Amino acid sequence: MPPSPSRVTQADVARHAGVSRTTVSFVLSGREDMRISIEARQRILGAAQELGYRPNLTAQSLRTRKTYTVGLVSDRVASTHYAGEMIQGALEAALERDHLLYFAESGDDPEAERKLLQGMLDRQVDGLVHAAMSTRTYRPSEQVRSYPSVLLNCLDETGEFTCVVPDEEEAGRQAVKLLLEAGHRDGVHVVGGSQVTRRSPDGVYAGRERMRGIEEALSAAGVRLSGVSECDWSSPEHGYRAARSLLDSEAPPTAVVCCNDRLAFGVYQAAGDCGMSVPRDLSVVSFDDSELASWLRPALTSIALPHHELGRTAVSLLLSPDEREPAVHRIPMPVRRRESIAAPRR
Amino acid sequence: MPPSPSRVTQADVARHAGVSRTTVSFVLSGREDMRISIEARQRILGAAQELGYRPNLTAQSLRTRKTYTVGLVSDRVASTHYAGEMIQGALEAALERDHLLYFAESGDDPEAERKLLQGMLDRQVDGLVHAAMSTRTYRPSEQVRSYPSVLLNCLDETGEFTCVVPDEEEAGRQAVKLLLEAGHRDGVHVVGGSQVTRRSPDGVYAGRERMRGIEEALSAAGVRLSGVSECDWSSPEHGYRAARSLLDSEAPPTAVVCCNDRLAFGVYQAAGDCGMSVPRDLSVVSFDDSELASWLRPALTSIALPHHELGRTAVSLLLSPDEREPAVHRIPMPVRRRESIAAPRR
DNA sequence: TCCTCCTGCTCACTCGATTTAACATCGCCG
DNA sequence: CGGCGATGTTAAATCGAGTGAGCAGGAGGA
Structure with missing residues (x-):
């Protein structure tokens, strides 16, 4: 019981063009070494066109072991x-x-x-x-x-x-470079860190690499990192809390590197609540470049995940x-x- | 030229179990009507197991016209x-x-x-x-x-x-219901509307349906809509501008229905800039329930796209x-x- | 003893393609 | 005039399965 409705096959094309299936196959798969006359080729291509022939990839795959x-x-x-x-x-x-x-x-x-x-x-x-x-x-x-x-x-x-x-490490360097170019020196703080949590006691890959890049670029410029607030990256809330305690301190940072945009969002909220303005009182740079980054006011400079x-x-x-x-x-x-x-x- | 490395086939299983390929096919495809002895069945299943037989779905599909x-x-x-x-x-x-x-x-x-x-x-x-x-x-x-x-x-x-x-229309009704339950009556405004723009002169489907639901629920409660700010839904900026002019007016709304969370985000920003607090001075309800909704402070009530x-x-x-x-x-x-x-x- | 029926299994074809080997036909050369 | 190479085409096998028809062999009945 061939389960019913079939499409046009090479056999149909062959019949239509008055040649064998083999010849059709040679023409349609474009094998140059098989010497098919121009007339036959034309008839076959014409028939294929006319009948709306489409190869059955399943059958093809079975034979060739290639499924595309x-x-x-x-x-x-x-x-x-x-x-x-x-x-x-x-x-x-x-x-x-x-x-x-x-x-x-x-x-x-x-x-x-x-x-x-x-x-x-x-x-x-x-x-x-x-x-x-x-x-x-x-x-x-x-x-x-x-x-x-x-x-x-x-x-x-x-x-x-x-x-x-x-390339997270290079991204870390780039983040620092942006701040150094703007003139920041000793007031650079990181929010997020390697993301050491219960589930990831060694931090996560992105975190470790970003931190490595950040630290490397700073020390290359002879600048000391003012501090790192290790925290969970998952929601703005964590960024908010970290930033709140920083901004309330007696020596608030002049710039913050946030390990992702969600944290940066939290930092924005904290800055707002502390009556500080970004970027006048606090520069912020971040990673991931999610949509959020362009929605924030002022729009957030971020290093994109490609x-x-x-x-x-x-x-x-x-x-x-x-x-x-x-x-x-x-x-x-x-x-x-x-x-x-x-x-x-x- | 069969292009090299092959997996275990039914033929291998058949050889191993000392039966024909047909019998293997019957057993493995579980055809009950074919009367295979228990011993043969066991030998075949055993061989299949041992050899790690897996059916070739490509071949199967060719015959059955079903690709799963x-x-x-x-x-x-x-x-x-x-x-x-x-x-x-x-x-x-x-x-x-x-x-x-x-x-x-x-x-x-x-x-x-x-x-x-x-x-x-x-x-x-x-x-x-x-x-x-x-x-x-x-x-x-x-x-x-x-x-x-x-x-x-x-x-x-x-x-x-x-x-x-x-079901956008019902969602529109739900949004209104939430506000009515909280006690809002005449101060309900919509930001977003049907999203009539150059590219969509009749608005978009979601917009029209939501508006229909909103209007229906309000009129069912005998309440008049205070107004609609038609605007593009694409970024918080539009929500911000709409809300800004509303909140600066002499009779600001007590509640805003935002047609999506991005607009709601803009409304939050505007409220902040006008020194108003959500939800004390302004209630906000929105649609889509993107991640943003849970990140905002206060967290945004939103009607989710399922x-x-x-x-x-x-x-x-x-x-x-x-x-x-x-x-x-x-x-x-x-x-x-x-x-x-x-x-x-x- | 012969015929039928059931059980258990296999033969051979099929799905729609690719690919190898071979088969006509023709012209040309020795 | 027979053999040979080039040219154009095809028969047949193959990929790995599913499937209808049929075939042994034993049991049971007439």
């Missing part, structure tokens, strides 16, 4: 909104090479992840992207170790895989087998200059 | 962040029925959309979801009219397709052929009560 398909499995996307850009970038690179993208999310559940990967392997994807929503280490499971894979926004410790991550470029690069590397030497690719984080930095007040 | 795959094509996702939830919901419903999801974005380019849909059709997807990031009308192209399709967050004028949209549920429902309907009568499904928008509403000051 890549799978992207992330841990979670809804929580960090900018992930959309990452997927978009991945999609863009896939389409450029005529691939379609399977997208799925494990929700951090290993069993769910296993199933998803298995589903993609069963469907013979050409390659896999393992994505994390905030940079961290990741160990691909045994089932995919022999499979073309790229890690997106995560690092593997074994060095077996190609990884694509943002989500689009991350996704793009990952898939692009995945589909260029020649460039798939295991390596860590660090994508630059662009500075978005806005109005939250000014010279320190004297 | 659905395609989701949206216009754009990166701009409106909450789309992530929508995709997640869609994914969830797909997985429940053992389907995987192709995700793609047309970027509002009809030619790109055509290509994406064609790519999915060529890959024999079982069904398509056409998604829009903000509710609007959509006319599926000729190429997919005979294909199982569901419209997600958009409506078709022809009534040929199943559509899933948020993105997750929208995506979930769309795919769920798509994969239940019995329920695929063309119809419009309106998904309720949940109220998130927070701290931005109080009784009017006398």
Whole structure:
């Protein structure tokens, strides 16, 4: 029982053009070495056109073992909104090479992840992207170790895989550079830090790298960091509290580096409540460049997570087998200059 | 030239179990009508287990014309962040029925959309979801009219397709209800309106429906709307300007219904600048429930776009052929009560 | 003893493509 | 005039499964 309604196949085209299926295949797949006469070629192309022939990729894949398909499995996307850009970038690179993208999310559940990967392997994807929503280490499971894979926004410790991550350390340096250029020296404080919490006693990758960059750039300029308020990055509330206690102190900072825009939002709220004005009394620079940054008044200078470029690069590397030497690719984080930095007040 | 490394196939299992390939197929696909002895069944299952057999879905699909795959094509996702939830919901419903999801974005380019849909059709997807990031009308192209399709967050004028949209009108009623319950009567103003702009001279769907709901609920209570500030919804700036002129007037409103959270954010900023406090001097209720709503101080009461549920429902309907009568499904928008509403000051 | 019926399994075809090897036909050269 | 190479085309196998028809062998009945 062939389950009903079929599309136009090569056999139909062959019949229409008065040649064999083989010939049709040769013409349509453009094999130059097979010497088909111009007339036959024309008849076939004409028939294909007329009948609206479209190849059945499923059948093609079965024979060629190539599906023109890549799978992207992330841990979670809804929580960090900018992930959309990452997927978009991945999609863009896939389409450029005529691939379609399977997208799925494990929700951090290993069993769910296993199933998803298995589903993609069963469907013979050409390659896999393992994505994390905030940079961290990741160990691909045994089932995919022999499979073309790229890690997106995560690092593997074994060095077996190609990884694509943002260049957080350089971003840290850039943040400091902006403040130094504006004339800030000793009053620079950090809100956020490495994000040491119960769940992450060593801090998070982005935090550690940003801090490293910040400290390096400051010491290169011979400036001492006035202090770091370690706190959770998850909501403006934490930034507010940190800033409140800073601004109420007897030697408030002249500039604050916030580890993300949410914290910066909290700092803005605190400054407002303390009757201080950004950037006149307090310069603020931040990371991530979420939409929030452009909505704040004054608009917030922030160093962007290059989500689009991350996704793009990952898939692009995945589909260029020649460039798939295991390596860590660090994508630059662009500075978005806005109005939250000014010279320190004297 | 069979291009190299192959996985375990049914033929391998058959050899291992000492039966024919046919028998293996019958056992593994669980056909009860074929009378296979218990011993044979056990040997086959054992062999499959031992060899780590996994069916090749590509081959299966070729024969059965079922790919266990659905395609989701949206216009754009990166701009409106909450789309992530929508995709997640869609994914969830797909997985429940053992389907995987192709995700793609047309970027509002009809030619790109055509290509994406064609790519999915060529890959024999079982069904398509056409998604829009903000509710609007959509006319599926000729190429997919005979294909199982569901419209997600958009409506078709022809009534040929199943559509899933948020119940905006009811949300409008709910917003008013919250204010009436708090004791507001004549001082209720709307910021945003139908969002009449150059690009949308008739306003947008969400705007018109919300306004309809708002007006209906007010008139049902015998209350007159104090006024509507029609404006662009895209950034807090517009909300700020609208609110500024309202609050500086001689009869400022006691409550404002904002057509989305960005506008509400602008209203907060304006209230702050005018020395007014939310909710003591001004109650605010809003729509969408973006993250922003919970970050604001005081936290903003907002009526959520049920993105997750929208995506979930769309795919769920798509994969239940019995329920695929063309119809419009309106998904309720949940109220998130927070701290931005109080009784009017006398 | 022959016929039928059931049980348990297999043969051979099919899905829609790719790909290898071979087969006509023709002209040309020795 | 026979063999050979070039040219244009096709038959048949293959990818990995699903599936209708059929075939042994034993039990049971007439």
